[in-house]
Amino acid sequence: MEHIELFFKSIFVDNMVFAYFLGMCSYLAVSKKVSTAVGLGAAVIFVLTVTVPLNWFLDQYILQPGALAWLDGNTKTPELSAYADYDLSFLSFILFIATIATMVQLVEIIVEKFSPSLYNSLGIFLPLIAVNCAILGGSLFMQSREIETALLALNYGFSSGIGWFLAIVAIAAIREKIRYSNVPAPLRGLGITFIITGLMAIGFMSFGGMLTGGDEDTSLEGKNSEIGFDPSEVKENLDEASVQVVEASEITQE
Amino acid sequence: MGLLSKKDRKLILDPLADDNPITIQVLGICSALAITAQLKPSIVMAISVIFVLGIGNVVISLMRNIIPSKIRIIVQLIVVATLVIIVDQVLKAFAYELSKELSVFIGLIITNCIIMGRFEAFALGNGPWRSFLDGVGNALGYGVILIIVGFFRELLGSGTLFGFKVLGDPITKTGLYAIGYENNGFMVLPPMALIVVGIIIWVQRSRNKALIEEN
Numbered sequence: 076m077e078h079i080e081l082f083f084k085s086i087f088v089d090n091m092v093f094a095y096f097l098g099m100c101s102y103l104a105v106s107k108k109v110s111t112a113v114g115l116g117a118a119v120i121f122v123l124t125v126t127v128p129l130n131w132f133l134d135q136y137i138l139q140p141g142a143l144a145w146l147d148g149n150t151k152t153p154e155l156s157a158y159a160d161y162d163l164s165f166l167s168f169i170l171f172i173a174t175i176a177t178m179v180q181l182v183e184i185i186v187e188k189f190s191p192s193l194y195n196s197l198g199i200f201l202p203l204i205a206v207n208c209a210i211l212g213g214s215l216f217m218q219s220r221e222i223e224t225a226l227l228a229l230n231y232g233f234s235s236g237i238g239w240f241l242a243i244v245a246i247a248a249i250r251e252k253i254r255y256s257n258v259p260a261p262l263r264g265l266g267i268t269f270i271i272t273g274l275m276a277i278g279f280m281s282f283g284g285m286l287t288g289g290d291e292d293t294s295l296e297g298k299n300s301e302i303g304f305d306p307s308e309v310k311e312n313l314d315e316a317s318v319q320v321v322e323a324s325e326i327t328q329e
Numbered sequence: 330m331g332l333l334s335k336k337d338r339k340l341i342l343d344p345l346a347d348d349n350p351i352t353i354q355v356l357g358i359c360s361a362l363a364i365t366a367q368l369k370p371s372i373v374m375a376i377s378v379i380f381v382l383g384i385g386n387v388v389i390s391l392m393r394n395i396i397p398s399k400i401r402i403i404v405q406l407i408v409v410a411t412l413v414i415i416v417d418q419v420l421k422a423f424a425y426e427l428s429k430e431l432s433v434f435i436g437l438i439i440t441n442c443i444i445m446g447r448f449e450a451f452a453l454g455n456g457p458w459r460s461f462l463d464g465v466g467n468a469l470g471y472g473v474i475l476i477i478v479g480f481f482r483e484l485l486g487s488g489t490l491f492g493f494k495v496l497g498d499p500i501t502k503t504g505l506y507a508i509g510y511e512n513n514g515f516m517v518l519p520p521m522a523l524i525v526v527g528i529i530i531w532v533q534r535s536r537n538k539a540l541i542e543e544n
Contacts, residue, residue, distance in 0.1 A: 176402060
């Protein structure tokens with residue numbers, strides 16, 4: 076159940092592109108044709124699925140405060156370990172990005188060796204991916220949301236990849252069609268793509284209510300409080316606005 | 330500006346308008362949009378990027394002759410990551426609330442395409458002083474857009490600037506609110522950042538026809 080919830084949440088509610096604007100550079104640059112968009116999207120799913128669990132292990136066994144307890148074998152009573160006080164979390168940026176860059180390079184070599192046809196379709200996109208914010212963003216969100224198990228991390232990486240894939244394929248399809256529309260000249264190309272993405276993001280916000288039924292509410296809020304920009308904050312803003320409206324109407328009634 | 334020759338001045342001024350990293354080169358959108366709901370985080374983000382890109386460009390430029398071209402991406406990533414860690418630690422020490430608010434987006438400066446783009450396109454082929462100017466110029470161009478977006482979103486969305494109620498108090502009905510003005514709650518939502526940038530592009534391109542794209 077936990078897995079299904081995380082899966083749909085990462086695809087729709089916390090969509091990498093529409094909720095957090097991650098990977099926008101390649102999203103805008105490589106979305107002119109559906110076929111190339113599919114290639115890049117597939118490569119992103121692949122790399123996210125590999126790097127998020129990998130960085131989860133790094134985070135769990137090296138970076139977190141007290142994570143180094145395994146070094147002297149005190150796994151049962153980590154607080155007694157000589158290494159319990161070490162907090163290396165300031166190193167996470169550099170370790171995560173190193174993992175990602177190495178993995179991308181490695182994946183490129185392996186794919187080239189064993190599946191030349193896949194390499195031909197993904198190959199040119201792989202180097203681009205090392206600097207795709209969605210990949211590093213996936214690992215950083217994984218860390219800040221404190222995802223509990225390696226399997227959940229794997230799930231998170233895979234499903235956020237799918238969310239990104241959906242977004243880029245959708246915008247590529249729209250851009251292929253919009254070529255035949257009469258867009259105002261200054262908006263052509265980049266401008267209209269921004270505005271369409273904005274409208275799509277508004278559409279995706281409606282998924283926000285999907286997983287907030289019943290007793291799950293509390294756990295969601297707990298998780299989201301770590302992250303600055305989340306649906307609950309948006310909800311608060313809306314609540315505030317509606318409170319103001321109510322107050323205003325009360326004042327006028329008086 | 331007696332210090333700078335004409336060529337150097339171009340390096341700083343071009344990215345501010347006609348060669349803007351966000352609206353023309355389409356780089357660095359990733360972190361630009363998510364943090365612009367208010368003016369303060371936008372300015373902090375702009376300053377952080379100016380610092381990282383200015384120093385990073387100098388470092389890469391100094392090392393440009395000893396980096397083997399095959400591993401240059403990793404070298405560049407390590408340089409940026411180090412600078413970003415410095416920014417992150419400074420923010421955590423002196424502005425903890427703000428660094429919580431920016432959450433992962435400070436870390437995402439590492440993969441900000443402007444930075445890699447300038448390293449590749451400029452710092453690898455030019456001397457340190459010019460690279461520094463180029464870095465600062467491009468980061469300023471990025472910052473300008475961030476601040477414009479942040480300004481409009483905070484003003485129209487919450488009626489405040491830096492948290493000060495510049496349009497009057499919506500609850501006690503002073504200032505503009507007295508004559509029936511309402512905040513546009515939509516502006517604080519993330520999608521509006523995209524639409525505001527879209528509008529900036531529209532305005533910029535209708536003023537300068539040379540920038541209009543074919544399709």
